[in-house]
Amino acid sequence: MKEFELIKEFFTAQPVSRKDVAMGIGDDCALIRANDNKLIAVTTDTLVAGVHFPLNTPARAVGHKAVAVNLSDIAAMGAEPAWISVAITLPEVDEEWLREFTAGMFELTEYFNVQLIGGDTTQGPLSITITAQGLVPEDKALCRNGAQNGDYLFVTGDFGDAGLALAAINGQIKLNETDFARVKAKLDYPQPQVLVGQMIREFATSAIDVSDGLLADLGHICRASTLGVAINVEDIPLSKALTDNLSAEDAINMALTSGDDYQLIFSVPATNKVGIETAMAHANVAFNCIGQLNTSEEINLTYKKKPFVVKKVGFEHFSVKA
Amino acid sequence: MKEFELIKEFFTAQPVSRKDVAMGIGDDCALIRANDNKLIAVTTDTLVAGVHFPLNTPARAVGHKAVAVNLSDIAAMGAEPAWISVAITLPEVDEEWLREFTAGMFELTEYFNVQLIGGDTTQGPLSITITAQGLVPEDKALCRNGAQNGDYLFVTGDFGDAGLALAAINGQIKLNETDFARVKAKLDYPQPQVLVGQMIREFATSAIDVSDGLLADLGHICRASTLGVAINVEDIPLSKALTDNLSAEDAINMALTSGDDYQLIFSVPATNKVGIETAMAHANVAFNCIGQLNTSEEINLTYKKKPFVVKKVGFEHFSVKA
Known part of the structure; x- marks a missing residue:
């Protein structure tokens, strides 16, 4: 659906541009660089409307929370967050909702210098799956x-x-x-x-x-x-x-x-x-x-x-x- | 729901164990290691039942296809696939379905030496979001x-x-x-x-x-x-x-x-x-x-x-x- 191109625009307008991202949104894959012999911490969390947040939760809060729960896992490893990928399933394309949702995401990603490197958008009942990645010195990860x-x-x-x-x-x-x-x-x-x-x-x-x-x-x-x-x-x-x-x-x-x-x-x-x-x-x-x-x-x-x-x-x- | 612990068992029984995975499934994050100055190619794709595959598609095919479409993006960058994270939303826990689904996933991951490093499971209409990652020499990525x-x-x-x-x-x-x-x-x-x-x-x-x-x-x-x-x-x-x-x-x-x-x-x-x-x-x-x-x-x-x-x-x- 052409209107879903809209989402791409919202995603591309993200505020962070990291030096360790060789290719961001827009190709088959993003390309990232992990240096300094650090381990990469990877976590994936899904939020489903009505399960992980009440149905009438403001879009800004949904965007914030979807990022926050993943960064919380990164924090629990002692890692520094760096990159996220976002897969979102939406019942319909609602420009105002999307504007608020991405604003909620980007407030957190900007604060923590995390770059959105990719995503996928599909139609269906509202849910968001984020994969977040961070860096941690090899002997410092908190398991x-x-x-x-x-x-x-x-x-x-x-x-x-x-x-x-x-x-x-x-x-x-x-x-x-x-x-x-x-x-x-x-x-x-x-x-x-x-x-x-x-x-x-x-x-x-x-x-x-x-x-x-x-x-x-x-x-x-x-x-x-x-x-x-x-x-x-x-x-x-x-x-x-x-x-x-x-x-x-x-x-x-x-x-x-x-x-x-x-x-x-x-x-x-x-x-x-x-x-x-x-x-x-x-x-x-x-x-x-x-x-x-x-x-x-x-x-x-x-x-x-x-x-x-x-x-x-x-x-x-x-x-x-x- | 306790029965969802079952899924964890299916996911943990995956066939591949890579040396560059310092921590696999079971902590807040997985920990992976990217070496040899390679870039990491990252892609995320969601399959929704009834949109990306017909509703009566066999579970084995769903598992296969969810991995295949992501590895295809990794291939298109010229990268060697290494790790996947799987987020699955399921209407109910059906042991037989899960057995077939994971078998379908693992046939491909085993063949290409890809390790499942994490996942999340939630209840809802069937959909699968996979984040796949691979390695490619810095100057060889195909954009x-x-x-x-x-x-x-x-x-x-x-x-x-x-x-x-x-x-x-x-x-x-x-x-x-x-x-x-x-x-x-x-x-x-x-x-x-x-x-x-x-x-x-x-x-x-x-x-x-x-x-x-x-x-x-x-x-x-x-x-x-x-x-x-x-x-x-x-x-x-x-x-x-x-x-x-x-x-x-x-x-x-x-x-x-x-x-x-x-x-x-x-x-x-x-x-x-x-x-x-x-x-x-x-x-x-x-x-x-x-x-x-x-x-x-x-x-x-x-x-x-x-x-x-x-x-x-x-x-x-x-x-x-x-």
């Missing part, structure tokens, strides 16, 4: 299986706001206008911890980003590293909106089990604990130590020195990352 | 804009069979059982010209693969190189099924305008003409010289020394490659 017994467990930012927003959208909870606007912005415009990812790779032994929920994603580190962890749940950072609107226990449950936070969880050996705390403080990054890894191969939660029983385990949307 | 005035225009294989199959499926033409089986196999199991792509990069100035139709894709080379071309349409290779079932003129029209052939079109300077003809003959590859590039910026078709008027320009499915 899930690197955590060591005794490592301290850190998290960035706070947890549960995106879950609170979803609960409000689904009518399970009522929020005042200010709180709803605040948590809705966290759900729609997650900020991938790209710079933090590159900072912690000097100190951490493992990392993962939180897309499915703190507990669920922490489980991936434990399984991959054959370790357990003891968590003091009162140390989990909660936003003011969460503590204002939920009981202490519900807020912790929300923080542990709801998804879409896109914060980082990472493990740091005792010898690097002061180093990373100093670095994070100097960079003005919000972070907390919430526990310590052990050989139990279980996640043990303690609240005010008593075992904490989780009410809902994980917000599991219909998506499995292979 | 669309490299053709020179006076270059000879070559094609691999023959044209129109996939279009004939679609016409039969759509009830526009009746074929006998043998012919239908033959052309249906061409439609369902296209063979990407991966080895030819790497061979011609030593001789050719430009290349493109034929997905939208010989004429439409040739137009991309002409526009990108600011050239025209004179074609003797009687030199376009046609299959026996095509000439047996259509008039001479209809067969040529089908070959020129129907898509899904996944052959290569490439331009070769006069000084390399004998060289490439010798190389192709020794490699036992079917190929033909169908014309010569000129400065007209038009595609001129001649049939038995008279101008040939095309009846249907391009099989345009609802897809634009950015």
Whole structure:
């Protein structure tokens, strides 16, 4: 369909032009150059309307989020994002929607100096698949299986706001206008911890980003590293909106089990604990130590020195990352 | 959904393990290594059920074709394919379907030594987005804009069979059982010209693969190189099924305008003409010289020394490659 040529124009108008892109959009393939003996980190994530974001989500937020969830995976490897390819399936060509969608994408790609190098457009129910790639020094990549017994467990930012927003959208909870606007912005415009990812790779032994929920994603580190962890749940950072609107226990449950936070969880050996705390403080990054890894191969939660029983385990949307 | 863990198992059971993959499936990102100062060719293609393949296409064919169309883009750059990421949206988890789908994918990836390095699975109407990557020496990549005035225009294989199959499926033409089986196999199991792509990069100035139709894709080379071309349409290779079932003129029209052939079109300077003809003959590859590039910026078709008027320009499915 001729009108789909329009999309090409929107895609070609992207703001970043990297020196390591020998050929961008417009040929059978893009051509990129990886130098300095760095590894390339590659991730692919699909967002489906009605599954990964509510159907009435603004186009700008959809574009932002589609890029953000992929850059969050790049950040979790300690890599610096460089290139993305975008495949979009659209019910129809809506110029205004596309303008907002690409604006949402490009705000993030411009900020992080990421070049859009290719894409494909097809007709169908709205979904977006992005493949993002980044660069990381060979010995600095943060994998899930690197955590060591005794490592301290850190998290960035706070947890549960995106879950609170979803609960409000689904009518399970009522929020005042200010709180709803605040948590809705966290759900729609997650900020991938790209710079933090590159900072912690000097100190951490493992990392993962939180897309499915703190507990669920922490489980991936434990399984991959054959370790357990003891968590003091009162140390989990909660936003003011969460503590204002939920009981202490519900807020912790929300923080542990709801998804879409896109914060980082990472493990740091005792010898690097002061180093990373100093670095994070100097960079003005919000972070907390919430526990310590052990050989139990279980996640043990303690609240005010008593075992904490989780009410809902994980917000599991219909998506499995292979 | 727990059942989606099943897909992870199918994906993890892939046959290829490359030395340049430092981390495969199972972390936030895969980690790959590009060495020898090669460029990385990156392409993304989506196949939507009912748009890019008929709804009742066997799962094995869907898996094969999803990989083939991407490897065909890699071939058209003269690159050697290395890695793919697969995002699949499925209406439901059907173990038998998945077994066949992955078998179809892995037949091709194993043959060409391509490793599946990641993926994502979501629920929805059937579609598959693959990002394929390959390696090509920096000065050997075959772009669309490299053709020179006076270059000879070559094609691999023959044209129109996939279009004939679609016409039969759509009830526009009746074929006998043998012919239908033959052309249906061409439609369902296209063979990407991966080895030819790497061979011609030593001789050719430009290349493109034929997905939208010989004429439409040739137009991309002409526009990108600011050239025209004179074609003797009687030199376009046609299959026996095509000439047996259509008039001479209809067969040529089908070959020129129907898509899904996944052959290569490439331009070769006069000084390399004998060289490439010798190389192709020794490699036992079917190929033909169908014309010569000129400065007209038009595609001129001649049939038995008279101008040939095309009846249907391009099989345009609802897809634009950015």
